Amino acid sequence: MRDLAFALMLLAALPLALARPFNAYLLWGWTGMLAPTTYFYGFMVGARVNFVFAMLTLVLLVFGRVSWRNYQGNVVAWLYLLLAIHATFAFWFAYAGNPYDEQYYEILLKGLLFAVVMPFFVRERVHFHAVLIVIALGLGIHGVLNGLKTIASGGGHLMLGPEGTMLADRNHLSTALALVLPVLLYLQTYATNRLVRLGYLGAFCVVVLAILGGGSRAGFVAVSVVGMWLIFTTRRKGLAVVLVVAAVVGFLAFAPEDITERMSTITEAEDDNSFMGRVFAWRVSSAIALANPIFGGGFHAVQVQSIWDNFKASSGLLGFLHLPVPEFSAKAAHSIYFEVMGDLGFVGLGLFLFILARALWCRRVIKRATARLGSPYQWARDMADMLMLAVLAYMVGGAAVSLGYFEVIYMVVMLMELLRIHVVRALADPMRREMASGAGGKA
Numbered sequence: 001m002r003d004l005a006f007a008l009m010l011l012a013a014l015p016l017a018l019a020r021p022f023n024a025y026l027l028w029g030w031t032g033m034l035a036p037t038t039y040f041y042g043f044m045v046g047a048r049v050n051f052v053f054a055m056l057t058l059v060l061l062v063f064g065r066v067s068w069r070n071y072q073g074n075v076v077a078w079l080y081l082l083l084a085i086h087a088t089f090a091f092w093f094a095y096a097g098n099p100y101d102e103q104y105y106e107i108l109l110k111g112l113l114f115a116v117v118m119p120f121f122v123r124e125r126v127h128f129h130a131v132l133i134v135i136a137l138g139l140g141i142h143g144v145l146n147g148l149k150t151i152a153s154g155g156g157h158l159m160l161g162p163e164g165t166m167l168a169d170r171n172h173l174s175t176a177l178a179l180v181l182p183v184l185l186y187l188q189t190y191a192t193n194r195l196v197r198l199g200y201l202g203a204f205c206v207v208v209l210a211i212l213g214g215g216s217r218a219g220f221v222a223v224s225v226v227g228m229w230l231i232f233t234t235r236r237k238g239l240a241v242v243l244v245v246a247a248v249v250g251f252l253a254f255a256p257e258d259i260t261e262r263m264s265t266i267t268e269a270e271d272d273n274s275f276m277g278r279v280f281a282w283r284v285s286s287a288i289a290l291a292n293p294i295f296g297g298g299f300h301a302v303q304v305q306s307i308w309d310n311f312k313a314s315s316g317l318l319g320f321l322h323l324p325v326p327e328f329s330a331k332a333a334h335s336i337y338f339e340v341m342g343d344l345g346f347v348g349l350g351l352f353l354f355i356l357a358r359a360l361w362c363r364r365v366i367k368r369a370t371a372r373l374g375s376p377y378q379w380a381r382d383m384a385d386m387l388m389l390a391v392l393a394y395m396v397g398g399a400a401v402s403l404g405y406f407e408v409i410y411m412v413v414m415l416m417e418l419l420r421i422h423v424v425r426a427l428a429d430p431m432r433r434e435m436a437s438g439a440g441g442k443a
Helices: 002-019 021-034 049-062 075-092 101-120 125-152 170-190 194-213 217-233 237-254 257-267 273-291 305-311 316-321 336-373 375-400 407-427 430-439
Strands: none
Touching (some): 002 021, 021 101, 049 101, 075 101, 075 336, 075 407, 125 375, 170 375, 170 407, 336 375, 375 407
């Protein structure tokens, strides 16, 4: 019945997608983040729902339903194009016998493609708001479901993401969910309906419990960054303090002893075998990059046993630690930075870091522009702050997980770039400023 209901919903959504290309684009993003077919057991399990909406959006673009002159050229789109080209060469020149190479190359290209298409559609405030809602209803749903299970089980629930995706691992999912927290808080601030605001606020609290109850130290650090940022910098410090206190109390109330003990080992890295396994993976990843500085060893080469064995005795960039040769089997990179370094070389890592830095720079530009535009553009300032917080949570939490090709971060960076274009355009257009002043209020 559940599969049939979703199939009927899909059929009902198709006319909406055909009516407006922006609707098709939103459905492309939503089905990509939610991966709805992973929640089914019948005939819908193998359905390529996301592929359908992706192709529909691209077909509508090709056949002129959206004018190509509407495309907003920007630096981030060029950076994504360069990263895609570089990743293609890394894929071609990868070490033989790597079963992960094609899989993660495809994941990266899909995420970049979605982000590169975004400038066709996202131009005005309502478009930005719609994309944030899609992130909340896509990625956020995973957190809400796991958070409710954590509450229902008294903290005994083992958090898992959608099977067959990179978020299936609880460490990956916890870090990814930290990105959605600023989005939920922004939507809560600017929703007009009181019940909707309460819904976003409740979702924020439940997602925090999901992250803390998941037992991931990377997720714990990422959500701590979000909490501290909100307390010290947000305009709504009272709400921020209440949310952080509620999260701590909820965590202490629901988290079982094994999770609290796991969190306590964050400061005991020397005695933590899990952490030392990460250090060895970082060393091997850096050794692969030193041997292949331009294109790296291919996607997730460090996880291939033969490649691991070939480099496990190399000191890499961590020779100063004087570590012994690891005796265990190949491990994931456990860091977005070492992951990209080993996979795509130092050139790929440079592009990756520049993309993240671009988002932080855009936030500075938006802050200055909105200061001149005044209160009608306070929403843009708040959105830029929350998008930057999402990037910071990813950069900090991602230091301990292999999530370098997570599509949502590329969406967030592109949103920040388009928001910069929007406010700079408004600054140069008196009529646009006057219209914004008249619109005012919440979305």
